[in-house]
């Protein structure tokens with residue numbers, strides 16, 4: 001069987017196959033007779049490996065942002081829950097209610113991060129130490145009514161100014 005592609009008069013040789021154990025299913029196999037793309041190119045896979053790496057970078061950035069925004073939303077939710085009488089115990093709520101505790105935790109976590117560097121520990125704990133710093137600092141942001149977006153904007157401006 002030959003099937004004409006409407007826009008560009010290119011052809012695919014199509015064969016149909018039935019699977020023995022799946023009598024109600026048909027698999028069509030298309031074998032191009034000449035180029036398969038309307039541009040006349042052999043394929044439509046125009047994306048280079050380099051572009052794929054860039055896409056991966058974008059995906060990683062999106063994941064990082066989604067995580068930060070989601071953490072921000074959780075912290076805001078805990079703040080709203082403080083208004084209710086009964087709610088489950090939450091470390092975030094404790095921090096939001098106690099500025100001294102919040103400050104001392106941020107200092108403690110930042111100190112742990114620095115000590116890890118000074119004492120030349122291997123890097124296996126770096127991510128979790130940094131996560132502790134970020135989380136506690138983000139509770140402070142909420143307490144001061146500052147959005148993570150504002151922080152990211154400042155970081156973006158700084159990096160542009162330094163190019």
Ligand SMILES: N=c1c2ncn([C@@H]3O[C@H](COP(=O)(O)OP(=O)(O)OP(=O)(O)O)[C@@H](O)[C@H]3O)c2ncn1[C@@H]1O[C@H](COP(=O)(O)O)[C@@H](O)[C@H]1O
Nearest residue numbers: 071074075078089090091092093105108112131132135136
């Ligand atoms: N990221 C955190 C987070 N990191 C640490 N902690 C808590 O912070 C407290 C102190 O943390 P530490 O790391 O200092 O714990 P530690 O036992 O002193 O251990 P060391 O550091 O001394 O080894 C513990 O009760 C931890 O559970 C956190 N509590 C909450 N979050 C985030 O906040 C969200 C809401 O949490 P709740 O408010 O508890 O519902 C969670 O889903 C998380 O995303």
